[in-house]
Amino acid sequence: MTAGRYNARLQPAGITRMRLSQFHLATVKEVPADAEIASHRLMLRAGMIRKLASGLYTWSPLGLRVLRKVENIVREEMNRAGAIEMLMPSIQPRELWDETGRWEKFGGQLLKIKDRKQQEFCYGPTHEEVITDFARNELKSYKQLPVNFYQIQTKFRDEIRPRFGVMRAREFLMKDAYSFHLTQESLAETYQVMYQTYTRIFTRLGLSFRAVQADTGAIGGNASHEFQVLADSGEDAIVFSDGSDYAANIEKAEALAPTMERPAATAVFSKVDTPSQKTIEDVAGFLGVSPQQCVKTLLVRGNGGLVALCVRGDHEINLVKAGKLDELPGESALASEDEILAATGTRPGFIGPAGLPPSIPVIVDRDAAVLADFVCGGNADGSHYIGTNWGRDARLTRIADLRNVVEGDHSPDGHGILHIARGIEVGHVFQLGQQYAEALKATVVDDQGKAQVMTMGCYGIGVSRIVAAAIEQRHDAAGIIWPEAMAPWRIAVCMINPRNAPEVSAAGEALYQSLIEGGIEAVLDDRGLRPGGMFADMELIGIPHRVVVSERGLAAGTLEYRARQDAESRAISHDELLGLLG
Template identity: 55%
Template structure:
């Protein structure tokens, strides 16, 4: 491609609202242009990157036997009402009406639509298994769109859905997709981890997320220091190293805490370890339109894991109690509440790590007062339930008992689910087995955030000059930067000779024929993230040489003009 025939529109500065480095660089490099909140136009350079990622995804999906189709972006409400998700999915769903006042949504995902296709098209076990996929724009009405395409309202996604006669068949396809995703991210050139994950609003049984490792990632990942274990921090199990509770040695004593409302401040005041403190969290459980007030006890140095709490039967729909609700039930402001002396009607549950504490410190349910030397049975009844309710921390024993947990940040770019029959049962998607009996289809669901990968790749690899793209997704693999293109016939001839030769062997090459000054050319191409640069100038041409430099190389090197194409071919092939 000739730069004069392409569209390159770079900026020296990013807009003030751009927070993440990927957002700043994508704007500056002219990859995207903001249309509205969470809405972006993909400009030619950005679209080239997007299409290269699509091609890698499409190749690997085809390789595992998935069949591509394309479903409508606008979906009728009736399908979502069948599964109960019309209301359950929440305000992220953009709901619209047509001229006949019928309800539709702009599809945030396509489980209902594909299940409707399956129940109409699949009749026999002989048609199974089948795996459909599409690459399509989705829309989710984020409450606060931010970080550019990382959390945009409209985004490009590859979503696949498989149908099976058995859980065994589902597991086989799930494993094949897991491997395909591994191949995809390896081909793109990303550092990533596959982690066990929560199924969330999609539902189902087994689930894995694929995270690009980056310090700016929104998700925390827990992984073993010695094994292959890895899980989203929301799902990682906290293992007790010792399940024995020491005998009580202290009497319960009330003490003043005039300004101390956190476990850390209280522990420092009386000179005890924060691990001897217990934080009491007041929550409301919403069941059958009744708001039930209850308490959860967490060790002072730990955090409540909200996802784990939703897994406790009967507590799927909880929220944090308001200050007014806390005062109404405990006659005490937040910051001083505890389990001692509460009404018997208030349920108390605790994290397992609290269950092995003795002589602990907690709120006294009186303003500006706490208790120390508190013990279960003697001072407060045992909670109704001990469960794993906390987030893991670095140094915890790995759930596979191999090594300890480390924590890193990741950007989720893929998620796969074993849905089971959640959707097929609700929508009566059935088939006849080999005995002529009606059976419910088993389903799998597999997503990749194609547009998000662009931002994630930039977050993982950039420098103070701009983007550093892996070669397989860079907008161009090589740029030819001729110095004095519009002034020297020799430079122009050499540039076009090398350009034509690279194109002939399939290299995606950009020839900057705009006659720009070297500093402007170099800065722009480094910002864009093109992996290799060939610089052609009169002085070196007289010696039969051209300059060659990789995007991360500190220095350029001189290469024989006639050898440059061969060298580039070798580098790209490797």
């Protein structure tokens, strides 16, 4: 690097560095074949992130600009809602995690480390332990409640399978908030405030999203909502009604009981050969019946041996719902082929409720329970039963809601029909209750002078995931289409051939300066690239507005403007441009 070039990079203090020649923009044309989803590909191509190791990413200057935009909006809205920012260590001592029992329970996602004295620590995947420890030391009186602490900080979860870039990274940026209350009523109030705050945040970010009821999972608790960014590539299925504001994660959504009664049995119960028909579709096709007339049976590991779960052939088992059954240990794992073979003497594909060993409870979904004369597995390789009826031919231990809702089901709130969409979970609000405060003995004195265990809520936002989710929702063949609130810059000033056209260079600089002085976040592309490369870069990195300064335009006395999603550019005046950017 020559001395001149080096000096050119030094700028007087107070002038923002937004000339691309002095920024590190590092777009690439090619991208590793293993980047599977649009956001991962585009973030790599735009040079926003670089992979350091599996699930670990460096945020480039460009990527960080976007990340900070998200972070700042989250911070502003949390502050507006009365939450108080703080910062906790990312490394946490084992003792604290022993107090809640999560050192063992958290599982492999907890990254455990030792210091030079062989003392054990973990890299924080979440901060309930640390904040509750803070609270038990700091909060003494009910008069200090309610209070809502938050931080924006790096988390580490040793995911079994990191993927999709920063969408599911091991290290990621998260905003986590924890509120403390004397009463459940107070918690419910703050929960409402956080719900509204999250709605404001995702609205400001310019994302299409839905708040959905969520399963509270193994942690328990009273209420929980997820905030899902809508995108076809989302990993979550979300359900919403067209006749009310009901919306839920499919794991949570209740499938209403059918209104019909079970018809009387008419058919003769008999076994038929179905040599290689293992799937419901195969069997239904082979026997000439519809999948709705079949019963699908899955064996899962229960508290005391295997448990059979039955749903109608066209339905899917919901393992989260199943996990709530008394017969199951909180979470449900499918039995292995060996276990199935040992318990029933047959292989998966031919299991059915009729003739199962009496030790296996048969739990039947509400829709499967109203079937009569149905087809089910014969509990012998290569055979199925036809004309099966509950009670007469097949044992039925209990009826429960076991299935995923499907498009067209009635809404559980009684209003409207359910539809299904895909979403990316970017936020989660949760009424935790007292379990952490209890475990860590976090109490305050109430107005009677008695110690009371505090009640807690927690509220998370995946800051870095939002960046990926936004791209997933908004992109085209040319690249990213940022919402204005997330864009690294709002407008790019592109100069055509500035090196050889001093008047273009001067006019571009002047326009850039006037935009900056007008408080508009602009970037000047003074790299002197050929137009094709310059335009391709600006579209790839998703700048919402573009204005071109060229000899042609200067001669005509107009600027050439194009919004990111416009098909064509158009000539406008300087004043019009300022008006557009409001």
